[in-house]
Amino acid sequence: MESTIAHLVTGTADLIAAFLFMYGLKRMSSPVSAPSGIRVAGYGMLLAVAASFLNVFTVDAAARPHLWVNLGLALVALLIGASAAWGKGRSVAMTEMPQMVAIYNGLGGGAAGAIAAVELFGNKTHGVGQLVVTLLGGLIGAISMSGSVIAWAKLDEVLKKPMRFPGQRLVNAVVFLVSLVLGGYIVFLARTGATPLLPMASVLWIFFGTTLLFGILMTLPIGGADMPVVISIYNAATGLAVGFDGYVIQEPALMIAGMVVGAAGTLLTLLMAKAMNRSVSNVLFSNFGDVSKKKQGKMKGEEKPVEASDAGIAMRYAKSVIIIPGYGLAVAQAQEKLYEFVKLLQSAGVSVKFAIHPVAGRMPGQMDVLLAEAGVPYDLIHQLDEINDDFATTDVALVIGANDVVNPAARTDKSSPIYGMPILNADKAKKCYCVKRGQGKGYSGIENELFYEDNTFMVYGDAQAVLVKMIEAVRGLGAAAA
Amino acid sequence: MHFDMAITGFVAIYIFMLAAFGGWVIIGNVPAILHTPLMSGSNFVHGIVVIGGIMALLNASTPTQQVIGFFAVLLGAGNAAGGYAVTDRMLAMFKASGHKPVHVIHAKRPAKKS
Numbered sequence A: 001m002e003s004t005i006a007h008l009v010t011g012t013a014d015l016i017a018a019f020l021f022m023y024g025l026k027r028m029s030s031p032v033s034a035p036s037g038i039r040v041a042g043y044g045m046l047l048a049v050a051a052s053f054l055n056v057f058t059v060d061a062a063a064r065p066h067l068w069v070n071l072g073l074a075l076v077a078l079l080i081g082a083s084a085a086w087g088k089g090r091s092v093a094m095t096e097m098p099q100m101v102a103i104y105n106g107l108g109g110g111a112a113g114a115i116a117a118v119e120l121f122g123n124k125t126h127g128v129g130q131l132v133v134t135l136l137g138g139l140i141g142a143i144s145m146s147g148s149v150i151a152w153a154k155l156d157e158v159l160k161k162p163m164r165f166p167g168q169r170l171v172n173a174v175v176f177l178v179s180l181v182l183g184g185y186i187v188f189l190a191r192t193g194a195t196p197l198l199p200m201a202s203v204l205w206i207f208f209g210t211t212l213l214f215g216i217l218m219t220l221p222i223g224g225a226d227m228p229v230v231i232s233i234y235n236a237a238t239g240l241a242v243g244f245d246g247y248v249i250q251e252p253a254l255m256i257a258g259m260v261v262g263a264a265g266t267l268l269t270l271l272m273a274k275a276m277n278r279s280v281s282n283v284l285f286s287n288f289g290d291v292s293k294k295k296q297g298k299m300k301g302e303e304k305p306v307e308a309s310d311a312g313i314a315m316r317y318a319k320s321v322i323i324i325p326g327y328g329l330a331v332a333q334a335q336e337k338l339y340e341f342v343k344l345l346q347s348a349g350v351s352v353k354f355a356i357h358p359v360a361g362r363m364p365g366q367m368d369v370l371l372a373e374a375g376v377p378y379d380l381i382h383q384l385d386e387i388n389d390d391f392a393t394t395d396v397a398l399v400i401g402a403n404d405v406v407n408p409a410a411r412t413d414k415s416s417p418i419y420g421m422p423i424l425n426a427d428k429a430k431k432c433y434c435v436k437r438g439q440g441k442g443y444s445g446i447e448n449e450l451f452y453e454d455n456t457f458m459v460y461g462d463a464q465a466v467l468v469k470m471i472e473a474v475r476g477l478g479a480a481a482a
Numbered sequence B: 001m002h003f004d005m006a007i008t009g010f011v012a013i014y015i016f017m018l019a020a021f022g023g024w025v026i027i028g029n030v031p032a033i034l035h036t037p038l039m040s041g042s043n044f045v046h047g048i049v050v051i052g053g054i055m056a057l058l059n060a061s062t063p064t065q066q067v068i069g070f071f072a073v074l075l076g077a078g079n080a081a082g083g084y085a086v087t088d089r090m091l092a093m094f095k096a097s098g099h100k101p102v103h104v105i106h107a108k109r110p111a112k113k114s
Helices: A002-027 A034-057 A061-091 A094-121 A127-155 A168-192 A200-219 A224-248 A252-275 A280-285 A308-316 A327-331 A335-347 A366-373 A384-393 A463-481 B009-028 B032-058 B063-092
Strands: A320-325 A351-356 A381-383 A396-400 A431-436 A456-460
Touching: A002 A034, A002 A252, A002 B009, A002 B032, A034 A061, A034 B032, A034 B063, A061 A094, A061 B032, A061 B063, A094 A127, A094 A200, A094 A224, A094 A366, A094 B032, A094 B063, A127 A168, A127 A200, A127 A224, A168 A200, A224 A252, A224 A280, A224 B009, A224 B032, A252 A280, A252 B009, A252 B032, A308 A335, A308 A396, A308 A431, A308 A456, A308 A463, A320 A335, A320 A384, A327 A335, A327 A366, A327 A463, A335 A351, A335 A366, A335 A463, A351 A366, A351 A384, A366 A381, A366 B032, A381 A384, A381 B032, A431 A463, B032 B063
Parallel strands: A320 A351, A320 A396, A351 A381, A396 A431, A431 A456
Antiparallel strands: none
């Protein structure tokens, strides 16, 4: 009786949760409704978690004697895990967001792998089909966990350099093959009932061990700049593993939520790779960063430095300004100063817009978040396709802390590693000011032709200090006029 | 009456197929400005894995299963709570023109979500 009611209640709760997840994600497709979208999904999560405790009425006979211990363990784990992650998530700086997404994703992958492990160690799967799905869930979950941890370490600069050694791909392939063969061996044992060479538990431990190792080895050689794509792949992978686990434990909410994320993550990965003008396999296997060391031709013309105050005053008397922020702005923590300067320009009647390149920041869309944090309204922020034609009719393009995303070489120079990448047409504006720490190359190590154009002027210095000078100069004008 | 479910064979594949298609269509409409919150939002959604962990742990019958199950719940809870915390924080920052920029310090808010 209790178990029937428990099934009815948990079934209903999971159904509602699955609906709320999809409805919440749908609401996230516009900045207006997005905050309510995540809240809706949050209610779904709370409901599903609360209802899952009704499973105390449906546990297997073998687990019944341990029920109180297990229930206590579950509550303790839930409390510790949730409160630790919640506290960190609430206090972390916005610039560190990519790392946080990586680590939370690793936790999810680990959980998915662990669920598969419990099923395997308990020998709870029924039939070969379910066993194969369980092994796949464990495999993908474990790779996603160890890979995400490495991705986190790279983004957090715990690991500074991509680790590459000769024959690396071969070693990775062998480790992966060992995992697959062990998985196949486990299925073979289950089908034939043969006695394993080692105790079954040992086989499982080795299976998970090599799988975790593969996740680490696979992520180590990939450069830090490519980590967002890698995290997105692991995000999709965790979703897939969760979906498989859902099938194994017969839980449709997990199947649906996992598969929705699997598909969404795959799409997002492809979008990101496209914005970087690279294929996903190129990101994973090409060791990007090595190619950029080749010699560059001599640049025509020279870089023309100007004072920050002069640049500021020139923008005050312009009709229209488009600002192109890059990660350098966030490094200098200058977003709020930038918005202060923008407000000054706006009050002087200048039309100001922001142009965001899809890969500005460490993660697609991160620059949008950083500007939003500084208070910039989202209707001032424009994406590449919307705004690129406007540069030709704009008086001033102000490039702050961005480099490769405005390099015209991407359009013209076939030998350039960034050839073909869509760029923002800062060079088409009547005048272009580039704020930069000093003379030097961008992340990819490529000379920027934009800096040598006739209508480009360089403002050297820390973005924050430069903006302070610009603000003072424009304010000074106002005071002189009054 | 039976309310427990048996999802086998083709039914499972249909569920997977429709869910994958749904995810693809839903995300296809999201503007680039929201890509970071979206990635962390979908990251939160797969935090549902925590209920799988709870079910696995409740059904654990040996110390090994209990230990692994404990970690499943611990990690899953971290995924769900952390994913929600960062996504909500990011999305609260997006404001339209004319809004007075309010800096909400969420860190002070008591943790109430699990």
